[in-house]
Amino acid sequence: MATDKSNPNFDQVDWDDIASNSGRELSTNAIGTLISTGVLVAILLYDYFIVPANSATFEAVGWGYDVIPLDYMFAFTLILFGFYAVLPLYQNPRMTRYYWKEFRKNRPAVVSLIWLIAIFLLGVLGPLFISPTESELFRKYQPPIWMTIDQNYVIECVGTLAGGACAGTWQHPLGTTQGGKDILTMIIYGMQISMKVGFISTLIAVVIGTAFGTVSAYAGGMVDEVLMRYVDIQQSIPTLILYLLIIYIFGGGLWLLILLLGIFSWEGMARYVRSKALSVTEEEYMKATKISGASSYRIIRHHVIPNSASSIITDITLLIPAFLLAEAQLSFLGLGDSSVPSWGQLISAGRSDLSFAPWIVLAPGLVLFLTILAFNFLGDALLDALNPEAETESE
Amino acid sequence: MTDPDEPLVSVRDLKKHYPIKEGILSRQVGAAKAVDGVSFDIYPGETLGLVGESGCGKSTAGSSIIRLEDATGGEVLFNGGGRAGRTRNDDGTHPNDVTRFDERELKAFRRDAQMIFQDPSSSFDPRMTVGNSVAELLQVHGMTDRDRRRRIVQNLLERVGLSADDYDRYPHEFSGGQKQRIALARALVLNPDFIVADEPVSALDVSIKAEILSLINDLQEEFGLSLLFISHDMSVIREVCDRVAVMYLGEIVEIGKTEQIFSDPAHPYTEALLSAIPNPDPRSTHEGIELKGTVPSPSDPPSGCRFHTRCHRVIQSEEFDLDQSAWRSVLNLRDRAIAREIDVESVREFVAAETDTDPESVPPDAVKAEIRAEFDLPEQLSDPEAERVLSDALDRMVDDDVEAATETLMEVFTTPCEETKPELLDHGDGHQSSCLRNEPDVGAEAVATASDD
Structure with missing residues (x-):
């Protein structure tokens, strides 16, 4: 039977032919991810093999930005985020509109979202175009524009000196540190660090946690038992001590911190996702999908995970602030990577000057505080938007 | 398949036992015998009704036949999809035995046998458009042409009484009846020979119920489908089924043509089920038979005839003649x-x-x-x-x-009913039932042994 491909009648499909010639079908998302990752790998190889060790990656086109390994990880995370979180919103406009309508009801969450998008864009794009701030000892302890400082503390007042007090200027809107570095620039650089910590660690945690949770719930029985007992075991490993041990042996580094945060924080997510996935697998459409002949991978990927998404997403909004705080805390304790200008480093550097130059601590502290608050508001609103029943239950 | 005498599906001594486990070592202490030795045939183009109370194992039988669950024992021979005329292997197994299909054969079987579920509200993935839910089957079976999938599904949606635009709508935007139409489309889209319909109309309103039933009838006629129609509602069974199998506690107690079962039920349980159909005649003095008590646990079924604990016609021992x-x-x-x-x-x-x-x-x-x-x-x-x-x-x-x-x-x-297990007895023309009352010799024998004790 010649198969006429334009024939819309389901009973005139030559299934033997189709089933034996079936190739693999790639979704737009997968193709986009593959191409972008390919480009990224090409740049990586170019950077590694062709560009001389001490010159910037894009020297050839006259751009002085040198890409460090962590940037590649970050870029890869962003590619996945773009193709599997942002693009689907565009692909399912009706669902997106519905969720937006639900989400919009929560004003603080909308403000939070704007704040987070601003942080994200500034953090990702800012460091590409703003050159890092240099130490200028003569300009130390410049106050923010609306503040003044006793002239004894400053060597050279950039703004106006009046009555023994140095006022802030627009040159350094948020003032400078004891090393004379511009705090605003440092905060923007810190945004990128925070985004890296937030995105990469979360990606690691989400991938492992979701895989464990859904597979465990879907497979059940012995598989469930083994996976969840492993989660128990890993949860009893003291991560902080492990981290201290590792920086003692290998020396600290931001990438190490990110990796450890990601690898040792998915247990809660695995449990949370599992409990949601368990209820999903009991639904009748699971049977209908099984009867269709779909593979377990397909069922988990296309049915269990999307239907557990509300749990995954709300858990993400809890994980990210936890990661940001963990990084800041470790930096404050002096256990972080002192070569990166993270918010935690800045806070830690400013603590000795708190009495006369509080902005060094307060500016990054406030940004960190607002960011974490924003994530919490966002999580709340997302939970309500994605899972309307949860809201009615809690009331 | 062209041979109308060869059944499309032959179920032989099908068993599905769920192990009951206890203790920290999960030792098996017993089994709930949900389906315990069921046999019947379904011929091409025929609808077989499977009827019984909730908990009698009819849904389990359906899902074991279609291998949604693995059967504990017995075989299910499926002769559709070009499998007709195969003979048994040397070791006694049959190449068409669904319970022994390997992964590849099972996937091919999925194209030939599909299922419709009871609850239309939960039988679709809420995060997928219904069009994608139906088209997913085409995709799973290797149709990579996205536009072709869409054309086929839109055409099919129109055939089941919806519009092509419904492709991009989500399940919650449809009523129960509409969803059940989409469920029919999903079951049909791979052009199967056989469909298991597990209580497809019991969650619907009366008027919608009639529409869906007539749609099922039309589609069955048009595409020559065979159906296993599972229901607890005798009035629905009467409307759609050519033959009926009555199940009680994991066993078939009576099977036969629908007219025979309805006009001349040979098993007291069938009588009781039939008497539960509401009678529209207000002058009818017909009195319902009330079955007392609940269905006994399938993990410890009663001895002898499993229905004897609730039977209104349970046989008396020889020495008595009571009301x-x-x-x-x-x-x-x-x-x-x-x-x-x-x-x-x-x-x-x-x-x-x-x-x-x-x-x-x-x-x-x-x-x-x-x-x-x-x-x-x-x-x-x-x-x-x-x-x-x-x-x-x-x-x-x-x-x-x-x-x-x-x-x-x-x-x-x-009572002899608790001592002797009745055999399925033929009343001619494929009408069989298992009740001691229909076996005069065995009944008398049992009475004799009973009085010996």
Whole structure:
């Protein structure tokens, strides 16, 4: 039977032919991810093999930005985020509109979202175009524009000196540190660090946690038992001590911190996702999908995970602030990577000057505080938007 | 498949037991025999109804046949999809046995056999458009052409009475009836030969129900489908089925053509089910048969005929000739006594509360009368010997000697139904039933052995 491909009648499909010639079908998302990752790998190889060790990656086109390994990880995370979180919103406009309508009801969450998008864009794009701030000892302890400082503390007042007090200027809107570095620039650089910590660690945690949770719930029985007992075991490993041990042996580094945060924080997510996935697998459409002949991978990927998404997403909004705080805390304790200008480093550097130059601590502290608050508001609103029943239950 | 004499599906001695596990080592302590040796055939283009109470195993039978669950025993031969005419292997297994299909064969089988589920509200992925839910089957089976999938599904949606635009809508935007139409489309899209419909209309309104049933009939005619139609509703069965199999506690008790079953039921359980159909004639004096008690646990089914614990026509032992309803009541009393479920003390307290007296001073006769009333027993059994035994047993019961009372009841009131397992007996033209009443010789024999004890 010649198969006429334009024939819309389901009973005139030559299934033997189709089933034996079936190739693999790639979704737009997968193709986009593959191409972008390919480009990224090409740049990586170019950077590694062709560009001389001490010159910037894009020297050839006259751009002085040198890409460090962590940037590649970050870029890869962003590619996945773009193709599997942002693009689907565009692909399912009706669902997106519905969720937006639900989400919009929560004003603080909308403000939070704007704040987070601003942080994200500034953090990702800012460091590409703003050159890092240099130490200028003569300009130390410049106050923010609306503040003044006793002239004894400053060597050279950039703004106006009046009555023994140095006022802030627009040159350094948020003032400078004891090393004379511009705090605003440092905060923007810190945004990128925070985004890296937030995105990469979360990606690691989400991938492992979701895989464990859904597979465990879907497979059940012995598989469930083994996976969840492993989660128990890993949860009893003291991560902080492990981290201290590792920086003692290998020396600290931001990438190490990110990796450890990601690898040792998915247990809660695995449990949370599992409990949601368990209820999903009991639904009748699971049977209908099984009867269709779909593979377990397909069922988990296309049915269990999307239907557990509300749990995954709300858990993400809890994980990210936890990661940001963990990084800041470790930096404050002096256990972080002192070569990166993270918010935690800045806070830690400013603590000795708190009495006369509080902005060094307060500016990054406030940004960190607002960011974490924003994530919490966002999580709340997302939970309500994605899972309307949860809201009615809690009331 | 072209041979109308060869069944499309042959189910042989199908069993599905769920292990019951206990303790920290999860040792198996028993099994719930949800389906316990079921056999029937479904011919091309035919609809077989599978009917029974909730919990009788009919849905489990359906999902074991289609291998949504793995059967514990027996075989399901599927001869559709170009598998016809194959013969048994040397080791006695059959190449068409669904329960033994490997992964590749199973996937091919999925194209030939599909299923419709009971609850239209949960049978679609809420995060997928219905079009994608239906088209997913095409994709799973290797159709990589996205536009072609869309064309086929849109065409099919129109055939089941919806519009092509519905492709991009989500399940919650449809009513139950519409969803069941989409479920039909999903079951049809791979062009199967056989569909298991598990209570497809029981969640729908009456008017919608009729529409869906006629749609099923039309589609079946148009595409020559065979159906296994699972339902607890005899009136629906009468409308769509060519043949009916009645299930009770994991076994088929009667099977035959729909007209035969409805006009001349040979098993008391079928009678009871039929009497539950509402009769629209207000002058009809037809009285419903009330089945008392719940379905016994499938993990410990009653001996002999599994229906004897609830049967309104349970056979009397030879020496008695009681009113049938009284006999049923006597057996109910006996069974409850054996299960230690008769609490004389609380009966006494109940009587005391009714008559406003002290429980101590309630006369034994009042307690006995209350027990009789509880079990619908007449004040006096028509058979004097039976009456003597019964009242003796009640006396002992009131004297708190439940043990002895139970023993007396067990010794005297026996029925062949609990001792002999009835065989499926042919009434001609494919009508079979398993009831001792239809087997005069076996029945008499059983009575004889019973009186020997």
